[in-house]
Amino acid sequence: MQTGSKLMPLSEIELMPLQYAVITRLEKNGFAYIFDEVGSGKTIQTGLAIWNIIKDNPRAKILIVCPKSITYNWYSELLQKFGFDFKIVEGIKGSLFSCDPRIANLLITGSDASTKEYRPNEGLNRLALKNEVPEQSSGSWWDLIVIDEAHEFKGTSSSRFQTIRKNYSAKKVLFLSATPIKNAIEELETELDLVATLLTKEKEKGRVLPTLDNSKEYLGMKLLSLDPQNPFSRNFKEIIRLCKENVKGNQIDSDALYFKNRVIHRLTYNINPENWKAITEHLKGYYGFGYYQAIGNIHQLVFRNSLNIDPKLNECLKYLKDKVKSKEKAVIFCTRKATVEYICSALRKEFGKDEVLGMTGDTHEIGERKQILSRIGTMKTSFGEYENVRFLVIIDKLATVGLNLPTFNHIVNYELPFTPADIEQRFGRIDRITGQYHDDLHLVYFCEEKPDNVEYAALDSAFINLCVTKLIWNILDSIPSKNTIIDIISKDINVVAWRFTFIKTLLDIEKKYKVDWNISLEMMYAFIEELLGVNGTYATLQCQLFYHEIIKTRDSDSQVTFAEMMSHMQNQYLKSLSVVLGNDHLCQRFLNSEMTISEFVEAVGDQRKIKTDNAIFYKDEQGKIAPIALTDLAKKIVLNPNDEMKKLYTEIKQIQDDLGSFQEECKKICKDDNVDFKKLDELLINIEENSIFVSATLINIYKYLRKNGCISMNLSDFITGWNERRNK
Template identity: 25%
Template sequence: MIMIIERSSKWEEDFINKLESDGEWDSWKLYNMSYDVVKTNLITEFSGLQSPKYLPNLTPLTHQLEAAETVIERMNGKAILADEVGLGKTIEAGLILKEYLIRGLVKKALILAPASLINQWVEELNYKFYIPVIAYKKNIQLDQYDIVVMSMDTAKKSPHREAIYAQDYDMIIIDEAHKLKNHKTKIYEFVQSLKKKFCLLLTATPIQNDVFELFYLISLLKPGHLGNYEMFQSSFSASKHDLEHDEYLRELVNQVMVRNRRQDTGIEWTNRQVQIIPIQFTDEEREVYNLILDLKDVSSAFSGAFSMITLQKEMCSSKEATYLTLNNMRQNCGDQEEEDHVEGVIQKLMALEVNSKAEKTYEIISKTTDKVIIFTEYRASQAYLQWYLNSKGITSVLFNGKFKKSKRDYMKHLFKEHAQVLIATEAGGEGINLQFCHHVINYDLPWNPMKLEQRIGRVHRLGQEHDVQIYNLVTDNTIEKDILDMLYVKIDVFEKVVGELDDILSAL
């Protein structure tokens, strides 16, 4: 086969025509417009942020701009953003993502967040940062979208996990990164397997219960930065709640972590007024509490330490919460004698007419006309408290993790506009902003001090105009005293490695 190539002279005719008729390609107006576009998009230096001038709907605070600069210029886009609750970690992450998009270093990004925060991420990135982002749904093809927000629980499961692995993401952002916990969780294993050119981990509480949680977070960002597990444990004589050479460890941590405290932002913040409120059981409540302690010697169903701890905590909360656990365990008793013994405890429990902690809660609420948020660990206690407060003429709404987003938003609206009290389980300590409220009652204390910080951070954040009143209820001579002691130990570890905390407990 012979191919004949001929020289065309048509280009010459077109060239002459464009010269004579002032064709589009040599229009001086179009040339200037094109020149201006190229000049505007030209980035002449790498230092400093370019993104703020493209964000007319956002006025970042100084500490947010400095955090973004630090991550980009000193940490190469791999960092833990660990500002205290309410200081705008989402804004910092948005600035960093926008900067990398403008510079052409990021094209595809994946954002993993708790389900309750997905819509917040989509709204902020779309409207504040002009970043086109969508919330992932099951019928979405990931290769058709550059920036996607997805829930952690969805991402770690098949077939979504495999679909994500098939993409080449330039940046991974993980909100509430403390939920990764350690290398044994499925979400940790999933994130560890992701390709991560740039990676941001957002958490105000990088240590929740023990120092090894921070080790695992940093190992996700920079494997080997703190050595392997055995080397880390040996170098810092690290145990869950203690370690040595903490100054050197903090220096290493600060190479990959940005943490702003409220007092460092230059913003005038309201104060926290924290009280520990002691609760005295009635004689009848004390009798039932002691009977529960004796169950470990009576029934094999109650021999586990976890079961006994759960029951003791529930008894300090409400008889309703305690009954549910006792009733379930009664069904696992080894013989009729054990079952009868447990039944006797249940009868004593249900005969109680007074809940001393609920009475103290009412006493605190009755002294103010302001909004109050109560945190309890048990939905049974939540329901009881609503009934009890209603019997005293106090309006309240519930808030827990079983509610869909639309119901959560409606409950928040009812609290703001109508009810005096919001009664929340732990789910209320995450992803809801309540600056219009400044009274917090920690009805049940968690083992984890960072949960307290998350709870308080719902009200003590930008926009709060009043001092925040915090009441931590502790029942004397019960497991709650042990919980309080452990909280102080864990706070001490956190402050050694990460930095000081705002008050969440009053002086011991």
């Protein structure tokens, strides 16, 4: 029976080949970018990477850099699942869990950084001080640096990026982000620069560092390959599960075993003409980001003290009453504190205080909030006043990272975020690779109906258009996505088709009759206002977005013509139609005048059959964005696993077999609720005395023996008994 360097800490983790592949990725390249979707087990992959390093070097120096709000999540997960006892480093005025970085080699710190060089009020700054970590000034000091939610490193000029660049270096880097691009490809370039910066001293040893140019061959559809030597991975939960079953030799004919039923609900609401007048008046004069902020205040300004006539709130209440069954739970996401309070007030009147919990940054202390959310999310035990909560109303910044809510199965987007990445993060709170309680997962969003005979201001539709535009134009080119925002376009595909035909007609007129469309930007705004059917403010915003996109493609600042603007809009609608329909065949037939307008719109409606909530969208070999059903993707890349994947599964099976044998041996050392620590010492004889595996394995042995009823003593007594034996 082997222990020590070849035995993983005793654990209940279900190992999967695609997760275990992180070891190969790091060994081969020195870095790995894990872009796997939200809830697919990136913490497990990190634990495996750490285990692989410290099994050969128990004193390896490992640092995890993550958002400050989830440092304790990382500490808890690695302790519970692997037995690794990391220490949290915060500023000098740190919390209860803060430690002195000079006395530990496994550390976690927040990714915030101070702009004041001589005031180390954040952990990242404190670790950079040479008097705190004196050896750091020479060589690649950290054996492994893990950067979680790394998309938060915004721009190379940010204080956190500059702190990393000036003070940190590593032998290996593990980069984790389910949403590496939120707005533009430049964000991915920053992330590549960040890893290259950390590995600068490794370049001297011949290491090839990542750049945007040499990484392009791994992006797009190649991210979905099962090659464990690829430094980039973009795996989806269903593929991870299917791959394990396939390399085990099991048949995967039944989709129901592996695919969750993701249901999208589009709730529409109508606002009466009088309130529309108040809304459009409120939005006048707002542009750009300010326009979206102004939308968020409408429920306060227009529907204040009028809960019975707020049509959006009424639709929300109706859905929660009709669709959320007695044993189901819903998370209602808001982007503003005022909205959380507004929704909670209405829900408590409808469902009672016990079933509703509202959370903003002001409602609970950080430690209490984390404990409450953890228990609500798992419901492993009862916990007093919160055990009856069915509706969690929460502000975005508290819940889009580091929160697991597998007992919930409804996500209600009362307010949509600014990016499709945040929608993906929200859905990932309930869609987890393990511990799922529900087969049906629901995502809800709202959209206002366009009224007749009143000036129309875009409300929720403004956020929908913004997210769809970012996803189609900026993200899918490089990162395949299973984003539910795609389904939103398909609900309104006929409207997109009509607009597409109208623009094509205008361009035909220009071409045939050589019409001079040389008009001012103001006139363009007015025309697009009519075309989109929205108020002038929103039309101006759309025009400005199109204008800047066109300018970015030019070498000069020459004036954008009306025809260019129309062509740009046509291309945007063509891309949207192609994504939803699966190809651009119908659009090309219409552009070639092979179909009339009515025939085209009718055909678009008939062809919209793809169920986008179970599809992956990616950029194909022809440069077009196309969907592929998850079942088809599985058949394409999983049914014929390569030798590397089979080898990984063989290694996993050997580890699990060793663990099984070791567990049986552990049972034999217990008798009459006591542990024979002498025999336990003999079992662990191959583990070095100062190895991290001593504490890690002891914790997991205790958990296993306690779970299987072999002992009833508490952990403190167990460790005391072990220490007494070792002292002898």
